Amino acid sequence: MAYSTSTPAGQAVQNVLNDLPGLMAIAVVDISSGMSLASHTNSNINPDTAAAYNTEVVKQKQKAMAALKLQGETMDDILITLTNQLHLIKLVGEGKKFIYLVVNSRETNLAIAREVLRAQTDLLK
Amino acid sequence: MGLFSSLSFRKRSQPETVAEAVPSAEAALVPEAAVAAAAPGAAARAQAEELVRRVGQELPACIAVAVVEAATGTILAEQWAGPREAAAEVAAANAEIVRQTRQCLEALHLTDTEQLADILITLRHQLHLLRVLPQAGWLLYLAIRTEDTNPALIRAAVQALD
Numbered sequence: 233m234a235y236s237t238s239t240p241a242g243q244a245v246q247n248v249l250n251d252l253p254g255l256m257a258i259a260v261v262d263i264s265s266g267m268s269l270a271s272h273t274n275s276n277i278n279p280d281t282a283a284a285y286n287t288e289v290v291k292q293k294q295k296a297m298a299a300l301k302l303q304g305e306t307m308d309d310i311l312i313t314l315t316n317q318l319h320l321i322k323l324v325g326e327g328k329k330f331i332y333l334v335v336n337s338r339e340t341n342l343a344i345a346r347e348v349l350r351a352q353t354d355l356l357k
Numbered sequence: 358m359g360l361f362s363s364l365s366f367r368k369r370s371q372p373e374t375v376a377e378a379v380p381s382a383e384a385a386l387v388p389e390a391a392v393a394a395a396a397p398g399a400a401a402r403a404q405a406e407e408l409v410r411r412v413g414q415e416l417p418a419c420i421a422v423a424v425v426e427a428a429t430g431t432i433l434a435e436q437w438a439g440p441r442e443a444a445a446e447v448a449a450a451n452a453e454i455v456r457q458t459r460q461c462l463e464a465l466h467l468t469d470t471e472q473l474a475d476i477l478i479t480l481r482h483q484l485h486l487l488r489v490l491p492q493a494g495w496l497l498y499l500a501i502r503t504e505d506t507n508p509a510l511i512r513a514a515v516q517a518l519d
Contacts, residue, residue, distance in 0.1 A: 277465050285461030289454050293478055293485075296450035299443040308479040311508075312458055314471040342508065 234280070235270030242270040244331065244352040251348045256317065256334040259283050260356065263290060263328055277334055286310075286321050286332055294327075309349075311342060318342065322349040324356040331356070405434035408490070408518060412497065415514035418505035420483070423498045424490070427452050433495070451487055451498050475515070477508055484508065488515050 235242035241260035248258050249272060259271035259279035266287035271279040293307060306327065312319040318340065322331045331349050405424035412422045413436050423435035423444070430449030437444050458476060462468050475488040484506065488497040497515060 277467070281464050282461055285457055285464060288457045289461070292450050292454045292457060296447045296454075297480070299446040299450065300439055301443070302480070302483070305480050305482060308481060311477040311479070313474040313477070314462070314467070315474065317467075317471055 234268065235272060239270065240355050241329075244355050245270040245272050247352055247355070248331070248333065248348055251351075252333075252335065252340060252345075254336070254339050256336060257282065257332075258334070259332045260324075261287060261330050261332055263287055263330065269329070275334070279332060279334075282319075282332060282334075286319075286330070290321065290323070290330060309346065313337070318345060320345050320349065322346070322353075324353050326357075329356055402433055404492070405495070408497065409434045409436055411518060412499060412514065415517065416499070416501060416506065416511065419499050419501045421447075421498070421500040423448055425452055425496045425498055427455055427489075427494045427496050439500070448498060451485075452496060455487055455489070455496055475512070477511075479503070479508075484511060486511050486515065488518075491519050 235245045237243050237246050244260055245258055249255065254274070256275040257271070257273040257277040257279040259268040259282065261268050261283040266284040268280045268283045271283070273279050289310065290307070293310065297305060297307065307323050309323060310321040312321075316337055318335050318337045320333045320335075320342070322333070323329075324331060331352060333345055333349060335345055408424050409422050413419060419436070421435070421437045421439055423437065424433045425431065425448045426433060430445075430452035432444060432448045435444065439447075454476060455473070458473060462471060462473065473489055475486060478485040478487075480503075482503055483500055484503055485498070485500050490497055497518070499511070499515070501511065
């Protein structure tokens with residue numbers, strides 16, 4: 233287990249694991265470094281590797297939003313739908329961090345995954 | 358979001374666009390798959406225009422719809438109500454998002470069993486969808502106001518394109 237429940241990030245990982253024991257991978261990621269503050273996996277997905285790539289995805293989208301000059305707009309989340317998996321990136325802490333969650337799409341849908349992550353946003357402010 | 362969302366679609370004159378890009382009548386006879394793989398020719402552009410038109414029909418509230426070449430981020434066809442000068446940059450950034458996501462799947466060794474279907478980005482007032490089209494190397498980008506639709510509806514509409 234790559235987390236300690238004495239930190240907010242570790243506590244968030246633990247809370248999500250409690251809600252979704254069948255999740256495939258989870259991480260709380262710091263966007264400025266692309267590194268996980270806390271992570272856990274129940275599969276062969278390495279959440280720390282994913283963290284680095286997903287940080288770039290978030291930055292690219294922020295660039296696209298800047299080009300559109302959208303006013304009063306913030307990014308809530310990014311959902312990546314694969315053949316059998318959902319990868320959800322939920323922005324938290326005023327866009328400085330994100331929670332990354334991988335679930336099997338047969339077991340968990342978008343609504344459930346979002347609900348579980350939303351419950352952690354206050355903890356990670 | 359005021360300016361961006363209050364504008365309506367700029368209608369494109371389809372026959373004109375096709376006419377100026379057609380070097381010879383042969384282009385229209387090339388099989389679809391070959392066209393999609395080659396540099397965007399007239400037939401490919403016509404096909405892309407048709408996809409954009411169908412999405413516009415399914416989801417009339419869209420702020421922007423574009424068919425984009427994934428490798429280059431080049432727009433093949435679009436209906437765009439946002440700032441015109443931003444279109445190319447936005448398409449390129451979104452193509453880059455798809456490229457990064459695919460790299461991520463490779464780094465995670467998922468490509469044997471998993472394929473990217475789509476990427477849905479939820480903003481406070483807008484939904485942006487990036488969908489991998491069956492045509493080799495094409496992406497669909499669409500932006501729509503959150504209040505006008507929901508993710509399940511968008512997905513149903515774009516799945517109808519396959």
